[in-house]
Amino acid sequence: MTPTLFGRWQSRFFLLGTVGSLTTLLFAVLFRSLIPFILLAVVLLLGLGWDVVYDRLQKRRWDRDWPPTLQLAAGVAEGVLLAGLLYGARLLPPPTPTQFVLHYTAVWLTTFLASQSLMRLIFPRWRYHGGQWI
Amino acid sequence: MNPTTLLTLHWRDPLTGESRTQTAVYPLTIGRSPDNTIQLNSSFVSSHHLRIEDSDGQAWLQDLGSRNGTRLNGKLVGKTAVLLTTPSHIEIGPYSLHLTQPPGDGRTATLTNLLDPATLAAIRQSYQQPAPALAFSSASDALEATGSSEPAALPPIFQQRVVPLAALNQPYESKTYLSVGGGLGSFAWINHLVVYGAAPDDILTIGFEPKPYGRYQRLCRNSQIPDHERLRSNSDSCPDNLWGWPGYGVREMWGAVKNGRFSHAATIGWQLFNEPYVQTYTPVAGHVFAAIDREAERIGWRQLWRHGRVRAIRQTDDGRYLVAYTHLRDGQPDQHRLVVCRYLHLAVGYPGVRFLPDLQAYRAQSGDFRRVVNAYEAHDHVYDALAQRGGTVLIRGRGIVASRIIQRLHELRTQHGSPIAILHLMRQPLAEGQQFDHAQREVSNHWEFQPFNWPKAAWGGDLRRQLEQASDAERKELLACWGGTTTADRRDWRTMVDDGLREGWYEIRFGAVQGVEAAENGRLSLTLQRDTTLTHQTSLEADFIIDATGLEAGLESNGLLRDLVNQYDLPRNARGGLKVSNAFEVEALRHGEGRVYASGIVTLGGPFAAVDSFLGLQFAALRSVDQLTAVRATGLRRLDGLRSLNQWTRWAIGAKP
Numbered sequence: 001m002t003p004t005l006f007g008r009w010q011s012r013f014f015l016l017g018t019v020g021s022l023t024t025l026l027f028a029v030l031f032r033s034l035i036p037f038i039l040l041a042v043v044l045l046l047g048l049g050w051d052v053v054y055d056r057l058q059k060r061r062w063d064r065d066w067p068p069t070l071q072l073a074a075g076v077a078e079g080v081l082l083a084g085l086l087y088g089a090r091l092l093p094p095p096t097p098t099q100f101v102l103h104y105t106a107v108w109l110t111t112f113l114a115s116q117s118l119m120r121l122i123f124p125r126w127r128y129h130g131g132q133w134i
Numbered sequence: 135m136n137p138t139t140l141l142t143l144h145w146r147d148p149l150t151g152e153s154r155t156q157t158a159v160y161p162l163t164i165g166r167s168p169d170n171t172i173q174l175n176s177s178f179v180s181s182h183h184l185r186i187e188d189s190d191g192q193a194w195l196q197d198l199g200s201r202n203g204t205r206l207n208g209k210l211v212g213k214t215a216v217l218l219t220t221p222s223h224i225e226i227g228p229y230s231l232h233l234t235q236p237p238g239d240g241r242t243a244t245l246t247n248l249l250d251p252a253t254l255a256a257i258r259q260s261y262q263q264p265a266p267a268l269a270f271s272s273a274s275d276a277l278e279a280t281g282s283s284e285p286a287a288l289p290p291i292f293q294q295r296v297v298p299l300a301a302l303n304q305p306y307e308s309k310t311y312l313s314v315g316g317g318l319g320s321f322a323w324i325n326h327l328v329v330y331g332a333a334p335d336d337i338l339t340i341g342f343e344p345k346p347y348g349r350y351q352r353l354c355r356n357s358q359i360p361d362h363e364r365l366r367s368n369s370d371s372c373p374d375n376l377w378g379w380p381g382y383g384v385r386e387m388w389g390a391v392k393n394g395r396f397s398h399a400a401t402i403g404w405q406l407f408n409e410p411y412v413q414t415y416t417p418v419a420g421h422v423f424a425a426i427d428r429e430a431e432r433i434g435w436r437q438l439w440r441h442g443r444v445r446a447i448r449q450t451d452d453g454r455y456l457v458a459y460t461h462l463r464d465g466q467p468d469q470h471r472l473v474v475c476r477y478l479h480l481a482v483g484y485p486g487v488r489f490l491p492d493l494q495a496y497r498a499q500s501g502d503f504r505r506v507v508n509a510y511e512a513h514d515h516v517y518d519a520l521a522q523r524g525g526t527v528l529i530r531g532r533g534i535v536a537s538r539i540i541q542r543l544h545e546l547r548t549q550h551g552s553p554i555a556i557l558h559l560m561r562q563p564l565a566e567g568q569q570f571d572h573a574q575r576e577v578s579n580h581w582e583f584q585p586f587n588w589p590k591a592a593w594g595g596d597l598r599r600q601l602e603q604a605s606d607a608e609r610k611e612l613l614a615c616w617g618g619t620t621t622a623d624r625r626d627w628r629t630m631v632d633d634g635l636r637e638g639w640y641e642i643r644f645g646a647v648q649g650v651e652a653a654e655n656g657r658l659s660l661t662l663q664r665d666t667t668l669t670h671q672t673s674l675e676a677d678f679i680i681d682a683t684g685l686e687a688g689l690e691s692n693g694l695l696r697d698l699v700n701q702y703d704l705p706r707n708a709r710g711g712l713k714v715s716n717a718f719e720v721e722a723l724r725h726g727e728g729r730v731y732a733s734g735i736v737t738l739g740g741p742f743a744a745v746d747s748f749l750g751l752q753f754a755a756l757r758s759v760d761q762l763t764a765v766r767a768t769g770l771r772r773l774d775g776l777r778s779l780n781q782w783t784r785w786a787i788g789a790k791p
């Protein structure tokens with residue numbers, strides 16, 4: 001994919017707000033806790049900053065693209081930072097590590113798959129506009 | 135009129151392979167210049183090459199002092215007229231024309247069907263008057279007034295910029311949408327129209343090829359990409375699917391899973407996920423064609439396609455466009471017809487093929503079209519000869535086509551054991567790749583690599599936006615930086631070049647060519663310019679020369695575009711392309727409610743870099759059909775959200791849009 005910074009932000013909002021929220025709802029019910037939703041909000045907020053970093057890196061690539069491999073790497077990096085904040089800085093009452101990994105992976109995977117398919121089907125211009133849907 | 139003064143001429147365009155049939159009344163002339171009855175576009179054809187006249191009820195052929203001569207049934211003809219009988223065979227440069235009498239006994243009847251009296255009068259007149267000159271530079275108004283691709287056959291009313299429909303003495307048909315070309319650009323445009331809601335009955339496309347990929351497939355085959363080879367195209371550039379999902383990669387994976395070829399499916403999955411770190415996925419040509427066939431069937435392409443050649447376009451006095459075309463019908467005489475439409479789309483593809491001047495000069499002098507060839511013309515005889523006897527091939531150009539040709543020669547070497555040597559002549563060494571901002575393109579062995587012909591972000595990322603927002607002059611610079619001659623980073627190609635260099639059957643030479651001639655030993659000899667400091671060598675010898683330097687974008691080579699540009703003073707962009715808006719509209723032709731759009735290589739230099747690509751054709755279609763939707767063109771409704779999802783579902787299950 002070849003997202004622009006605005007495209008990254010917009011897609012992050014849309015995907016976490018829809019597919020990501022649905023997945024999170026499932027885990028919230030399963031774990032009987034609201035923490036997954038708080039985590040989702042944190043991923044969204046931190047992501048706004050991460051996206052700036054990704055955008056910088058992306059501009060150093062000749063094709064200015066962001067292939068799936070890098071999306072995965074970015075997902076891992078964000079997860080590691082989040083885990084650090086959760087378990088190191090103890091900002092929130094943390095879920096068990098298994099719960100965290102399951103929830104985080106599920107959200108990443110569903111949003112990734114939706115970005116590869118569903119986004120294009122409901123927003124035919126999205127792929128030309130670097131991930132912007134507005 | 136004497137019914138015997140009709141001749142049918144059949145020929146195949148040597149570059150594009152298009153088969154042409156034209157029935158004409160003689161006296162007629164054949165030549166390169168557009169005022170001939172039959173125009174043959176090649177530098178080996180003189181501007182007025184030959185004339186066919188009738189005298190005493192018989193046909194006579196006369197060479198008009200052409201530079202490269204004319205052969206009638208194999209014999210060279212001089213300036214004295216020779217008797218022409220049918221069937222006959224005429225050779226002019228790379229063209230070979232077959233002459234017959236038009237079929238059927240009712241010749242007089244066919245003649246009246248064929249041409250209306252006004253046209254016939256115009257034809258007659260054009261032989262009595264000095265031929266009108268065409269203005270290429272659009273320097274003078276007078277020249278432009280007569281400028282037209284085929285003045286001899288166009289009704290006189292086409293000399294006006296705005297045609298009053300009431301004054302036409304010929305019936306015409308009406309359509310809302312018309313796309314000229316019938317190639318992949320037309321296909322993308324019409325596909326969008328139909329998916330957005332236009333009724334197929336309101337749409338017409340006119341072209342030479344029944345299949346939208348007809349010309350494309352031929353150019354691919356000529357440049358050594360047969361149907362089973364992979365293209366240089368992205369997985370989700372799908373002319374058959376405007377959403378780009380599922381792409382060809384996912385479809386190929388799915389097909390492999392269904393056939394139990396799990397390891398193949400896994401390989402493609404791995405490739406798609408990890409490109410460009412592992413070799414970028416590209417689809418098989420034949421798969422793309424099959425997918426287009428399926429979509430063509432779904433949108434009713436066969437019903438809205440018409441076999442013809444568009445000759446001229448004029449604005450009408452009711453805010454529409456009048457299109458004159460020759461209806462080509464198998465085994466029947468051509469018919470000149472008119473159609474009027476409100477929204478017009480121009481997608482005529484490459485106007486011509488570029489040929490290096492020194493090679494052109496050699497072909498003109500020697501008449502040798504077999505040993506010096508262009509990569510885009512049919513040249514299988516070169517590989518056949520090499521497979522049998524071996525030899526040295528000199529290649530010019532270092533793009534994707536050069537790579538493919540070297541691959542083909544490499545295959546001949548390994549499969550047939552033919553002693554084939556490749557000399558790759560480059561103008562100068564290439565040590566460093568192009569730079570843009572913080573990024574640089576990769577170079578190896580003087581080849582520059584890039585997965586596709588533009589950086590990926592030029593299709594849908596920040597580079598696309600940057601170009602769209604740039605001024606005309608900036609666009610030219612950006613395009614020069616991002617484009618250029620590059621090839622795909624295919625592992626097999628890189629290995630092949632490395633092996634060839636090491637084993638000595640592939641050599642790279644540098645220099646500018648001064649001239650090519652046939653050497654005394656029967657080979658071809660190239661003289662290099664002495665002032666070049668890059669080489670100590672002054673000449674090279676080869677058995678074949680293949681020009682793989684590319685296709686050209688000069689609008690003038692297409693008679694229809696030339697006429698349109700001249701007639702309406704159409705502005706050009708900084709690269710010489712047709713100036714279009716960000717919605718791909720030729721705004722200079724807007725008139726009343728009517729609008730004209732263009733797509734493909736002729737718009738290069740405009741708002742989008744990759745105009746000559748599947749995805750670029752789709753982008754142009756999307757932009758123009760969005761604009762048409764905004765002005766409430768017949769049948770169109772905005773495609774977004776659930777409506778888009780619904781249309782995609784119809785695509786997925788194969789239901790009509």
Ligand SMILES: Cc1cc2nc3c(=O)[nH]c(=O)nc-3n(C[C@H](O)[C@H](O)[C@H](O)COP(=O)(O)OP(=O)(O)OC[C@H]3O[C@@H](n4cnc5c(N)ncnc54)[C@H](O)[C@@H]3O)c2cc1C
Binds near residue numbers: 365733735
């Ligand atoms: C060898 C090769 C390989 C390519 N590979 C790829 C690839 O892998 N991926 C990719 O995205 N792009 C590729 N391209 C680029 C591009 O996608 C194709 O060239 C594509 O066919 C362009 O579509 P078009 O509609 O502009 O032209 P075409 O498909 O050539 O269609 C134009 C049609 O207009 C007709 N025409 C011209 N004048 C008239 C007239 N006066 N009246 C009626 N009809 C007329 C022509 O006969 C032709 O059939 C490739 C190009 C070439 C040459």
